[in-house]
Amino acid sequence: MHKYRLLVNPYDIEKWVNEMASQGWYLQKFTWIRFTFERGEPGSYIYRHDELERFGASYEDEYLEFLKSSGIEQVDRSGNFVFFRKPAYEGPFELYTDKKTKISNLSKKVTVLLWVILLNLMVGIIGLSGDFSEYEVDWFGLSLNIANLLVVLVFSIPLFKLIRLRKHLKRDLDVFTD
Known part of the structure; x- marks a missing residue:
């Protein structure tokens, strides 16, 4: 299923993606306006977003590897905007950005x-x-x-x-x- 939203306020978009996940729609891909979801079990994942450096900072690979080793899956990336998810049964998680x-x-x-x-x-x-x-x-x-x-x-x-x-x-x- 495709949904269209203008990616302006990342916190509103993250909230909306989590609402979709609670209804059983898992984010698969996205661009700044088009979001692709697939059907799954409601409430299985929690999604978070992060904005990485535009042209790849030296620490980016280490950061992504650290998240992966923590059980956090990178869903998709569009430009410097990235969505991650983790199974909901593992509890809430935060990506810290100052x-x-x-x-x-x-x-x-x-x-x-x-x-x-x-x-x-x-x-x-x-x-x-x-x-x-x-x-x-x-x-x-x-x-x-x-x-x-x-x-x-x-x-x-x-x-x-x-x-x-x-x-x-x-x-x-x-x-x-x-």
Whole structure:
């Protein structure tokens, strides 16, 4: 079974993948938007995600081998985003990533989303101003410019969620000094 979700907030995606596993759908493969599941016994696995270095750090192989020796299976990797799983009967497990790294990863996502939003906003506004300067309306151009503005609205929601999550992590970092 294939499901489509935009991979923006990794913590929401991890929660959703675990909800799917509790219903008996095991994650097999994923990309930034497409997730492939296969049917299995409900609640058999717990899933966690991690974001590795973009071009492979020197410690990456050692880290992945350590996880494997701990009974943690790598499910799939898309870019630097990786999903792991472990049988649920072994109890919950966590992949430790310090708050500074989490904040840095969220900041990168915020930057990308902000550029996508600003670019679409600029193209949409400039295009709309040109659409109404002629005697005859270009309906195709108008619909493309409206689509750009809809992209701005759609991507603004995850942008604000990521900013809020990053803000909470920063506040916790200041309080607990990670």
